[in-house]
Amino acid sequence: MTKHQQRVAEVYHFFENKDTVLGFRKLLDCAMDTQNMEIYRQAIELTDWKEKFPTYIDELVEKSKNLLQNIEKIPVKEHSLEKSVLRARNILKSYGSNRFSLGPISVEINKGQVYGLVGENGNGKTTLLRILAKEISYNEGELNYSFNEEPKNDYDLRTKLVYIPQRTEKWYGSLKDNLKFVLSNYGIPPEENETRTLMMIARLGLWNYKHLKWSELSSGYKMRFELARTLLRKPEILLLDEPLANLDVLAQQVILEDLKSIANSVNNPIALILSSQQLYEVEKVSDKVIFLKNGQYKDNSELQSSENTHLIIEIDTPESRDRLLEIFAALNIEKLNFNGGIFVAYFSSQTQFSEVMKALGNAGAEIVYIRNISSSTRRFFVN
Numbered sequence: 374m375t376k377h378q379q380r381v382a383e384v385y386h387f388f389e390n391k392d393t394v395l396g397f398r399k400l401l402d403c404a405m406d407t408q409n410m411e412i413y414r415q416a417i418e419l420t421d422w423k424e425k426f427p428t429y430i431d432e433l434v435e436k437s438k439n440l441l442q443n444i445e446k447i448p449v450k451e452h453s454l455e456k457s458v459l460r461a462r463n464i465l466k467s468y469g470s471n472r473f474s475l476g477p478i479s480v481e482i483n484k485g486q487v488y489g490l491v492g493e494n495g496n497g498k499t500t501l502l503r504i505l506a507k508e509i510s511y512n513e514g515e516l517n518y519s520f521n522e523e524p525k526n527d528y529d530l531r532t533k534l535v536y537i538p539q540r541t542e543k544w545y546g547s548l549k550d551n552l553k554f555v556l557s558n559y560g561i562p563p564e565e566n567e568t569r570t571l572m573m574i575a576r577l578g579l580w581n582y583k584h585l586k587w588s589e590l591s592s593g594y595k596m597r598f599e600l601a602r603t604l605l606r607k608p609e610i611l612l613l614d615e616p617l618a619n620l621d622v623l624a625q626q627v628i629l630e631d632l633k634s635i636a637n638s639v640n641n642p643i644a645l646i647l648s649s650q651q652l653y654e655v656e657k658v659s660d661k662v663i664f665l666k667n668g669q670y671k672d673n674s675e676l677q678s679s680e681n682t683h684l685i686i687e688i689d690t691p692e693s694r695d696r697l698l699e700i701f702a703a704l705n706i707e708k709l710n711f712n713g714g715i716f717v718a719y720f721s722s723q724t725q726f727s728e729v730m731k732a733l734g735n736a737g738a739e740i741v742y743i744r745n746i747s748s749s750t751r752r753f754f755v756n
């Protein structure tokens with residue numbers, strides 16, 4: 374099975390289970406991979422129909438499966454993912470005006486991979502992203518890229534290597550016209566421009582917003598517009614600074630799922646690094662999570678090492694420390710820290726998470742939430 378066939382099979386599975394929300398977005402990904410304008414037109418028509426009749430689920434499943442049959446027939450060229458597209462070695466950066474210094478940092482990423490960049494405010498996330506994007510200089514180290522083709526000039530480099538800051542600039546006119554303008558700069562003929570633009574609008578969930586102006590969009594949709602504008606230019610490396618800021622939890626999960634899926638495109642995969650404060654959400658989609666503290670680098674591969682086998686549990690509970698210690702007395706508890714309203718309990722590696730939950734349940738403890746953070750980058754924050 375080719376990767377395209379696998380992705381198509383996955384979408385069939387979604388529709389067979391009537392999971393049309395994520396299924397439809399994945400259907401559009403498969404459609405996009407074909408780079409076939411007839412398929413694009415069919416996908417656009419279906420999106421328009423779906424938005425007009427949002428409650429006709431059975432018909433949507435039927436129509437989507439028909440489109441999938443057409444998509445399946447189109448051969449999709451698979452892009453090799455073997456070579457890293459960005460390699461940074463021992464990067465060091467200090468700002469002359471203050472004592473902050475970043476590094477040494479070494480990062481390597483392939484297309485199709487997603488890296489999350491986390492850390493508290495002011496620990497160097499933006500600085501690192503801007504260095505990797507060649508927007509600011511560094512003092513020491515090496516930074517190399519392997520694009521499909523050597524960039525011809527700075528504009529070409531900025532097409533392949535894109536950094537989207539947290540606050541983006543205001544634009545004028547309608548969302549759709551702004552997107553069409555991007556492709557017209559690349560000399561795409563009008564009919565194809567219209568089709569590619571509408572396809573991108575459909576894929577990024579902007580269908581009902583396409584005629585709106587900048588001031589009429591919420592910040593989440595402004596970010597989606599920025600992504601659409603960038604993706605039309607087919608970047609190879611995408612660096613996003615806090616794309617989840619200002620989004621509600623559901624919107625965060627949706628955009629992360631979308632980003633992961635888009636980065637994993639069969640014929641146009643992207644290496645994606647995004648910074649965020651939303652650790653758990655980012656962890657779910659990331660191939661690697663990088664943690665910065667005072668400019669120093671750590672990543673989640675350290676958490677898999679043999680010295681790090683403790684069971685560490687985060688518990689939000691109104692119970693007192695003494696009460697928790699009593700509940701956990703028989704469970705080899707080593708340490709119980711109170712951290713910003715939440716307890717962090719450290720157990721030996723022999724203790725199982727299920728035993729901890731059982732002990733809490735048997736004692737009738739009141740729990741707001743409980744999470745096993747043993748292999749989460751969250752450990753770097755609480756230590």
Ligand SMILES: Nc1ncnc2c1ncn2[C@@H]1O[C@H](COP(=O)(O)OP(=O)(O)OP(=O)(O)O)[C@@H](O)[C@H]1O
Pocket residue numbers: 468469470471473492493494495496497498499500501
């Ligand atoms: N142009 C600059 N000149 C001097 N110092 C700077 C400059 N830009 C950032 N800094 C300092 O570098 C440090 C790291 O900042 P940076 O913006 O990279 O952190 P961050 O992790 O992205 O923070 P946040 O989560 O708040 O966006 C901070 O101490 C900041 O004051």
